[in-house]
Amino acid sequence: MKHLFFGGIHPKYNKEMSKRTPEIRRIEPDTVVIPMLQHIGAPCTPLVKVGDRVLKGQKIGDGEGLCVPVHASVSGVVKAIEPRPHVRGTLINAVVIANDFKNESVTMPHADNDDEILHAIREAGIVGMGGAAFPGNVKALGAMGNVDTLIANGCECEPYITADDTLLRTNPTEVLEGMLILRRLLDPKRTVLAVEDNKTEAIAELKKLLPRYPDIELVVLPTRYPQGSEKQLIQAVTGRQVPPGQLPVKVGCAVFNVSTFAAICRAATEGKALTERIVTVSGEAIAEPQNFMVPIGTSFHDLIEIAGGLHDKTERVISGGPMMGVAQGDLSVPVVKATNSILCLLKDVNGAAENPVCLRCGKCVTVCPMRLQPLYMYRFTNSGRVDELNRMNLMDCMECGSCAFTCPGKLPLVETFRKGKQMVREAQKK
Amino acid sequence: MKLTVASSPHIRGNFRTNRIMADVMLALTPALAVGVVRFGMDALILTLVTMATAVAAEWLYSKLTKTRNTTVDGSALVTGMLLAMTLPHTCPLWLAALGSVFAILFVKCLCGGLGQNIFNPALAARAAMMVLYPVGLTRYMGVDGVTAATPLHHMVMPALPEESVLDMFLGNCPGSIGEISALALLVGGAYLLWRKVISVRIPAAYLGSVAVLTLVFAKTDAPIDWMLYSLFSGGVMLGAIFMATDYATSPATPMGQIVYGIGCGALTVFFRYFGLFPEGVTYAILLMNALVWFIDRLTPIRRFGTVKGGDNQ
Structure with missing residues (x-):
């Protein structure tokens, strides 16, 4: 049965821009700045001191309550622990690491049973990677025994962004394996991978693999913004409406971003913490729009330089998409776990009104x-x-x-x- | 390089106020063209006069009150054009110009300007002109260029008009400049729907309720003919497609728009049957205009996530 969510719009998607360079370029920054708060909840307390040598994947901050740890994303030496500008627009305590380019890493033990998997999701520092950054283990725990539908959100309905699309095109197996891991944990009736129909290459890749994954259902949805919003996606996939002020569990659903599933797969099978992610750097104001595999903590500035730098008439640099992203004034801010895109826009894109007038057009x-x-x-x-x-x-x-x-x-x-x-x-x- | 830190969204669609106004004028062009072909250059001159005076009045208002010049948004042009569509081509130019000034100054600007007015400026002006100088608005010309009764005058008797239904549909009948051809108005309406300037709700509810009521309460023994004549005569088409859909003076909620459309249709039929004048469109829409906020409040949209039963477990 097909469902539609209410309302919605069809903005100009401009997704081809960042797909012209098909391969994902891997970034090795000189310095990373790891904020102690990259999730919804309480901040981490640093576990390292200035001068310590850290390895890639080493836990460098953790805390109590609604909190997941953060990890070093490169090997190197801790240069500073101090408040630094954050994409949220405030100063947040961060561990600054100078990369020694030795790329030495640590991994976590292999996770087998439910408890070990939940533990691994937490210890790997996994949060919702679509933007909300809700701790993954808390969401998974709340969904255990309460959901009949598990949904992987691969809609990526914001214009310009192709990070999830790139993941699905280049590494669909990781997403599908991650889905099976959570499926074993949550035991839903339906396990759905939802993708918008504008991702034709990703859909083709997935269709090749799906015969090997009989438990996973691919749902291709007609492209419309904001399909990737949790409540709207649940409505589109199941027809159910999450009641006001309630969580998806209320209607028997759990939704995770496809990147989150990939991160869960890496954590459970390879013992890898969440230390890197795909970031789309795009927009009319960037010289070479493309997707990068970026260590968490890489500054926007470094990433923009690697993508060929900004146009002289750049008006906005946005963390996230053009519809809901946050405009940044300071480009020293680091990429965090939920940063799916750095969008660089020229003047006149917004065309804000000097004298806004409501016509009552409805x-x-x-x-x-x-x-x-x-x-x-x-x-x-x-x-x-x-x-x-x-x-x-x-x-x-x-x-x-x-x-x-x-x-x-x-x-x-x-x-x-x-x-x-x-x-x-x-x-x-x- | 100075980066702007402003609120999301950072992109906007190309649905702009002046684009909407241009679309409305373009959509009215077929109706105006029929009027000019039918009644001659007087119709065009009258239209240009009301449009020019509307813009001049708005410009003057901005000068006098030292506020922003809003004539660039095109809404004054639309008001002027709409007013002309409701007038017979014999209307004295001074009266038309006065009506146009009244529409802009009193009905629109003094109510707060674009989007703030309660009453449809063109229709409120027409109603005022009707009271002040009815002679100027009631001389209609037949095909031969002499004064003739409009189809609506026949229908008051009640009797079916002399013109065939097809003539009425195409616009071969006496009447106001922009109201005579249902075909031209429907073409304009289809264009506005295609451009998503209007939704089908108000016109469909309006025309639908007129159709149902005139069919059920037909005044002659040919109810279907009576219904078709009722739809194609007078200002029903012009009113349903171009007047009742005016954003500022119609509800913003989907359900409210349907209620409003039905109300306009029902009142039109009521005024035609029981009113002083043969036509009731102007007063029907003006009366419904006054109820718009009330209708919007009484027709709330079901809140997301509060569906009872059904899909929602």
Whole structure:
């Protein structure tokens, strides 16, 4: 049975740009900066001192509670432990390692049973690699015995980004093996690999392999943004809607990004910690758009230089995609576990309005995948009506930007909704 | 190099205000062309006068209030063009110009400008002109160039008009400049649908309710003919496709748009049957305009994740 999620848009995808160079280039930076917080939850405490020699894959930070460890992504010497700029826009404590290019590494023991696999997922520092960065072991533990559908998210619905696509084209086996590992752990009825139909080469590769994986179902979805959003993907694959404020487990689903499955496979079978990932460096403002295999902690600046540098008229450098990514002001920030893309855009791409005017055209209502009414949310945020914002279910907004993308009056919708949510939160505290 | 740190999304679609306005004017062109062919250059001159005065009024308003000049968005041109479509080509130019100024200054600008007005500016202006100087709006010309009754005047009697249904559909009948040819208006409507400027909800609900009500409550013993004449006569097509779909004065929620369309259709039939004038489109839409916010509030969209039963376990 085919399902569709509500609303959605068709932006210009521009994915060919970063696919012109088919192979993945491996990066060896001089220095890496490993932030002690790369996940949703509590930050890690450094386990090393300045001057220590560390090996690739060695745990250098860990903590209590909702926390997964971080690891050295190169072998070398710890130069500093200090707060450094982070893609989130704040200073976060980080371990700075000077690469000695000896590439000496450590691995973890092989994981066999359920407990060992859950332990390996944690010890490898695995988080959701699609952007949310939720600790993988916590999500897997919560899903055990509670889900009938396990979904691998290979939609990659943001324009420009081809990191997951590249993984599926070049190393689909790792993803499929990772899916089998979690399938054994969660015991779902359906194990689904969901991909949007614009990834024709990846789909062809997967179709070659699938006869060897009878338990895995490939679901090819019609390309539409924001299909890769967890709630929307669950709706598209199963027809179920995750209730407001609830987790996917509530409707019997667990969703992990394809890169996360690959990382789980490497952790469980090879004992490798999450120390590197594929990053798309793309956009009109970069000289040679392509995909790189990047050690965690490599600075945006280094990666941009390797990709041929920025155009003179670059206006924005974004961590993530053009729809939900975060614009960066300081390019010394490092690639973290959830960084799937560095997007470099020229002037005039956004065309922000100096005088935004709402025409009341209602397009925002029809494209909203959460069935909200952005035009009224905008109006009530600007007039400070918290009661109305609650009535409008503003907190359901996931800031996908479909409304702002579509708005002919170019209203700053997403920006305004962030302010509105802040107002709602402050009102709740009182 | 100075990097901009601004909120997502960092890209936007090409659906722009002035593109929408240009599309609406393009979509009205077939109807205007039929009017010019039918009534001569007077129709074109009248249209150009209302468009020019609308823009001039908006420009003047921005000068007087020292606010931003908004004439570049094209909405004043659309208002002027729409107003002309509702007028007979015999309408005195001074009256048309006055109506255009009224539409822009009083109905639009003083209500807060684009997107803020409660009433459709063109229709509110037409209603005001009808009250102030009805003679200027009620001289219609037949094929031979002499004053003639419109099909709606026949239907008040009640009787079927002299023209055939096909003539009505093509626009071979007396009437206002832009309302006579259902075909031309439907072509324009199809273009707006294709360009995604309007959705089918309001026109379909409007025309559908007019069709059902005139079929069920036909005033002659040929209900299907009565229904077709009702749909093709007067301003129903123009109103359903171009007036009721005006963004600022129609609901923004999908369900609200359907309710609104049905309301417009029902009131149109009501006013035609029981009103003072043969036509009811203007007053039907203006009345529904006043209810738009109310309708939007009363037709909430089912919140994501709150489906009862069905797919959602």
